[in-house]
Amino acid sequence: MEKLFKQINQTIMAELKEGECLGLSFSGEKSNFTRINAAKVRQIGNVDEADLGFNLILNGKRTTGSISLSGDFEEDLNRARGELGRLRTEVVQLPEDPYLVLPESKETSWSEKEGNLPEAEAIPGVLLPSMGDVDLTGIWASGRVYQGSANSSGGYHWFASDSFSLDYSLITPSEKMVKATFAGTEWDQAAYEAFLADSITKLELMSLPPKKIEPGDYRTFIAAAGVSDILSMFSWGGVSEAAIRQSESCLGKMRNENIKLSSMFSFSEDFSSGFAPRFNGNGEVAPEKTALINQGELTGTLISTRTAKEYGVESNFASEGESMRAPAMAAGSLKESDILEALGTGVYLSNLHYLNWSDMIGGRITGMTRYACFWVEDGKIVAPIENMRFDDSIYSFLGENLEAVTEKLRINPDVGTYDGRELSAIICPGVLLKSFSLTL
Amino acid sequence: MDLHQILSGIDVRADWIGLRYVKENTGFRLVRDGKPEANTRESKQGVMVEVLVNGQFAYYGTSRLDKAGIQAAAERAVRLATAASNYSLHSFGVDARPVAKGSYSSPFQTAADAFSPGELSDLLIKATAELKVSDKVVTTNAMARTVETESHFVSSNGSDVDQKYLMVSADYSAIAHDGGVTQKRTDGGLLAKSYQAGMEVFNEADVLARCRKIGGEAVELLTAEECPTGTMDLILAPDQMMLQIHESVGHALEIDRILGDERNYAGWSFVRLEDFGKLQYGSPLMNITFDPYVENQFASYAYDDGGLKAEKEFLIKDGLLIRGLGGMESQIRSGINGVANFRASSWNRAPIDRMANLNLEPGNSTEDEMIGSVEKGVFMTSNRSWSIDDYRNKFQFGCEYGKLIENGKLTKTVKNPNYRAISNPFWRSLKMLGNRDTFEIYGTPFCGKGEPNQIIRVGHASPLCLFEGVEIFGGA
Numbered sequence: 001m002e003k004l005f006k007q008i009n010q011t012i013m014a015e016l017k018e019g020e021c022l023g024l025s026f027s028g029e030k031s032n033f034t035r036i037n038a039a040k041v042r043q044i045g046n047v048d049e050a051d052l053g054f055n056l057i058l059n060g061k062r063t064t065g066s067i068s069l070s071g072d073f074e075e076d077l078n079r080a081r082g083e084l085g086r087l088r089t090e091v092v093q094l095p096e097d098p099y100l101v102l103p104e105s106k107e108t109s110w111s112e113k114e115g116n117l118p119e120a121e122a123i124p125g126v127l128l129p130s131m132g133d134v135d136l137t138g139i140w141a142s143g144r145v146y147q148g149s150a151n152s153s154g155g156y157h158w159f160a161s162d163s164f165s166l167d168y169s170l171i172t173p174s175e176k177m178v179k180a181t182f183a184g185t186e187w188d189q190a191a192y193e194a195f196l197a198d199s200i201t202k203l204e205l206m207s208l209p210p211k212k213i214e215p216g217d218y219r220t221f222i223a224a225a226g227v228s229d230i231l232s233m234f235s236w237g238g239v240s241e242a243a244i245r246q247s248e249s250c251l252g253k254m255r256n257e258n259i260k261l262s263s264m265f266s267f268s269e270d271f272s273s274g275f276a277p278r279f280n281g282n283g284e285v286a287p288e289k290t291a292l293i294n295q296g297e298l299t300g301t302l303i304s305t306r307t308a309k310e311y312g313v314e315s316n317f318a319s320e321g322e323s324m325r326a327p328a329m330a331a332g333s334l335k336e337s338d339i340l341e342a343l344g345t346g347v348y349l350s351n352l353h354y355l356n357w358s359d360m361i362g363g364r365i366t367g368m369t370r371y372a373c374f375w376v377e378d379g380k381i382v383a384p385i386e387n388m389r390f391d392d393s394i395y396s397f398l399g400e401n402l403e404a405v406t407e408k409l410r411i412n413p414d415v416g417t418y419d420g421r422e423l424s425a426i427i428c429p430g431v432l433l434k435s436f437s438l439t440l
Numbered sequence: 441m442d443l444h445q446i447l448s449g450i451d452v453r454a455d456w457i458g459l460r461y462v463k464e465n466t467g468f469r470l471v472r473d474g475k476p477e478a479n480t481r482e483s484k485q486g487v488m489v490e491v492l493v494n495g496q497f498a499y500y501g502t503s504r505l506d507k508a509g510i511q512a513a514a515e516r517a518v519r520l521a522t523a524a525s526n527y528s529l530h531s532f533g534v535d536a537r538p539v540a541k542g543s544y545s546s547p548f549q550t551a552a553d554a555f556s557p558g559e560l561s562d563l564l565i566k567a568t569a570e571l572k573v574s575d576k577v578v579t580t581n582a583m584a585r586t587v588e589t590e591s592h593f594v595s596s597n598g599s600d601v602d603q604k605y606l607m608v609s610a611d612y613s614a615i616a617h618d619g620g621v622t623q624k625r626t627d628g629g630l631l632a633k634s635y636q637a638g639m640e641v642f643n644e645a646d647v648l649a650r651c652r653k654i655g656g657e658a659v660e661l662l663t664a665e666e667c668p669t670g671t672m673d674l675i676l677a678p679d680q681m682m683l684q685i686h687e688s689v690g691h692a693l694e695i696d697r698i699l700g701d702e703r704n705y706a707g708w709s710f711v712r713l714e715d716f717g718k719l720q721y722g723s724p725l726m727n728i729t730f731d732p733y734v735e736n737q738f739a740s741y742a743y744d745d746g747g748l749k750a751e752k753e754f755l756i757k758d759g760l761l762i763r764g765l766g767g768m769e770s771q772i773r774s775g776i777n778g779v780a781n782f783r784a785s786s787w788n789r790a791p792i793d794r795m796a797n798l799n800l801e802p803g804n805s806t807e808d809e810m811i812g813s814v815e816k817g818v819f820m821t822s823n824r825s826w827s828i829d830d831y832r833n834k835f836q837f838g839c840e841y842g843k844l845i846e847n848g849k850l851t852k853t854v855k856n857p858n859y860r861a862i863s864n865p866f867w868r869s870l871k872m873l874g875n876r877d878t879f880e881i882y883g884t885p886f887c888g889k890g891e892p893n894q895i896i897r898v899g900h901a902s903p904l905c906l907f908e909g910v911e912i913f914g915g916a
Binding site: 031033034035037039040041042043044045046047048049050051062063064065066067068069070071072075086090093094095097098099110121122123124125128137138139141167168169171175177179227246247252257306353354355356357358359361362364366367368370387388389391416417418421439440 | 483485503556624829892893
């Protein structure tokens with residue numbers, strides 16, 4: 001794939017006319033998807049695709065586009081020339097863009113991570129026999145993901161990575177569920193079987209009769225998987241500098257009214273884990289770590305070069321949408337072994353579901369509890385709970401009601417596949433809350 | 441490309457082979473505060489090669505469109521199907537892919553290329569100027585999205601379906617801010633005005649008039665009272681009913697969810713297979729149809745991606761659940777009557793059960809009669825927040841704009857209107873249903889579901905609806 005990208009890049013860049021600036025981006029994947037229901041194959045297939053993105057700038061005007069690539073150089077070069085021609089026709093008709101960013105980065109990087117993955121045809125036989133009689137539903141995704149970036153100033157980046165993930169739910173006959181994700185780059189059959197067996201053991205806890213709890217405010221522990229769902233909300237009307245400036249951010253109160261969250265809450269964009277590439281669509285390389293909320297105080301935001309130009313601030317080379325690519329929350333001091341005792345009596349939430357801002361500006365989030373969620377009394381799990389809706393503000397549950405943060409960080413891989421297989425992961429601990437509002 | 445010729449040349453051992461070529465050009469233009477933010481076009485094309493071997497379907501989606509590429513994809517798909525057939529959830533026959541021959545072209549008056557990029561940009565710039573009705577409007581956005589799609593499906597059992605679409609979505613929004621209060625108003629919810637139509641949607645006089653109204657209402661909300669809290673009557677405008685139908689009816693009736701396919705992602709359903717023909721889903725006023733032929737509605741088509749011919753069907757009749765949202769695979773697996781809704785988001789995904797046009801049929805009440813019948817309640821319009829549980833039971837939705845209803849009259853404007861309820865009791869509380877004069881058509885490009893994930897377009901139409909005794913509340 002890199003050879004194809006390089007060839008097209010070299011040819012197209014050489015054909016640019018005077019005054020034209022061009023950025024090219026490459027994204028592709030060769031993936032296997034095996035969809036499982038009741039520990040059987042529901043759907044199985046491979047997807048082999050690649051796209052080439054264009055960012056053409058001429059005389060202060062800008063237009064962008066993308067095309068599918070076939071993998072054949074001659075065919076793809078024809079398509080690329082056709083797209084460049086279309087963009088040239090369009091760009092002169094557009095109004096000037098005062099905030100456009102010239103693709104000036106001359107930085108280069110290269111990374112390819114080769115893994116050890118099962119062959120696509122072997123996957124059903126590798127995964128399914130170990131499931132036995134358990135009711136397991138989920139998705140296996142594996143293969144190589146490619147990302148590339150190049151520009152007419154000579155910048156060039158290439159990133160390719162093999163990976164696999166089995167994201168699954170185990171379900172009891174009474175419809176209680178446990179969620180888990182087994183992910184990595186080197187397939188280890190024994191490790192997989194041990195991981196799955198551990199999940200099955202956890203499922204046994206769910207066989208207790210469920211407890212229905214009433215709406216109200218409860219002492220609550222949210223495990224790392226649930227916290228990662230909350231943190232992902234900061235990519236939507238959260239840490240974007242443009243969103244704050246344009247009054248579309250839950251963090252506007254922190255910026256404009258100097259409101260703080262708990263001093264136990266620290267949150268950053270941190271690429272040190274290496275899951276996601278540091279270069280953005282413009283080929284700009286972000287710092288390895290950008291502190292966003294430090295001990296409850298808003299100390300930074302994600303700032304694209306476009307936003308920086310518009311508002312006269314310094315870019316930290318965020319993506320154009322200023323969403324998080326490597327979210328990480330700092331650990332605290334609560335030991336895993338002390339969680340239940342510290343919770344005392346309240347609810348233990350392993351996972352959350354379908355979060356949305358119920359009042360973005362007010363920082364209020366609603367969503368559901370899901371999977372292994374329990375009622376705890378005097379530090380002991382008593383029963384799984386029936387799923388409840390929550391509706392509470394970050395300024396409350398990450399503010400004065402944040403009682404403790406666990407000392408252990410968990411890696412929560414992003415298994416999303418809407419725009420191709422995601423590469424990122426959210427690294428975070430669990431949180432103990434003095435109060436959390438369950439509403440329905 | 442000649443799909444027939446390529447299909448006839450494929451040399452693999454399979455009980456069935458299908459090729460689905462999709463080419464889609466998505467244009468998107470966004471202007472913020474009079475300045476261009478995005479002028480982009482995404483052009484995607486590829487072929488989904490699908491085979492049936494030993495009762496197991498397998499696929500290979502490839503962007504390599506030559507004969508050799510598709511032959512290689514078919515060979516890989518056959519190997520996958522063969523390997524997976526030892527572990528099949530269900531052993532299918534060729535009847536899961538009925539023979540289909542036909543075509544469809546979406547209706548439009550003005551072609552996509554009738555507006556030049558410069559003309560459309562100019563209109564969006566004017567729109568943002570109109571949205572800024574006062575200095576309290578701090579951010580204005582105007583966006584236009586056009587999608588041109590060609591789909592051609594051929595199969596070894598004789599299917600040959602050509603479908604072409606031109607789809608247009610638009611949205612205009614204003615954010616107003618003053619005295620620590622921020623409020624946003626859009627044109628009926630983000631991209632809710634999504635249609636199978638042409639560039640006639642961008643009639644300048646209409647667009648600018650709508651923008652003035654949107655800007656004015658954003659400013660009006662700054663000084664509005666908070667929505668009251670309490671249990672009271674609720675009238676929902678069609679642009680909020682779109683979301684209500686989608687989340688608390690559509691997803692719950694997808695047969696693949698009921699069969700458990702989505703339990704690891706989108707979720708299950710409170711509806712069970714044994715509920716069809718028995719469950720009183722809502723009040724007798726409730727009639728839900730799957731209707732693929734509503735003029736200009738966003739998800740109209742003639743055939744689904746499994747080759748099933750699309751027909752209008754009642755899913756809920758007089759409040760009784762009678763039919764599910766399931767294509768041929770789900771119908772075969774469940775034994776439940778379904779509809780032609782086995783759809784894929786593009787060439788790189790396998791079809792699954794999706795909503796298409798899912799509508800609430802109109803009733804007999806006028807808007808005045810409905811408002812006049814309410815002693816105390818809230819009228820809400822334009823969705824801004826949505827969340828529902830994995831069984832499609834406990835939902836909480838928020839709207840942009842509300843009006844108090846007091847003693848049969850619309851009175852004060854209220855901000856941050858929200859409501860929460862449980863699907864079945866909520867629909868059973870449907871007390872009055874607006875007539876055809878109140879019936880409006882909407883759609884969204886952004887319905888997410890499936891593993892691997894898929895975003896697909898859906899359409900929803902509804903009259904004005906009155907629900908009694910709903911839990912209503914305001915903002916933070």
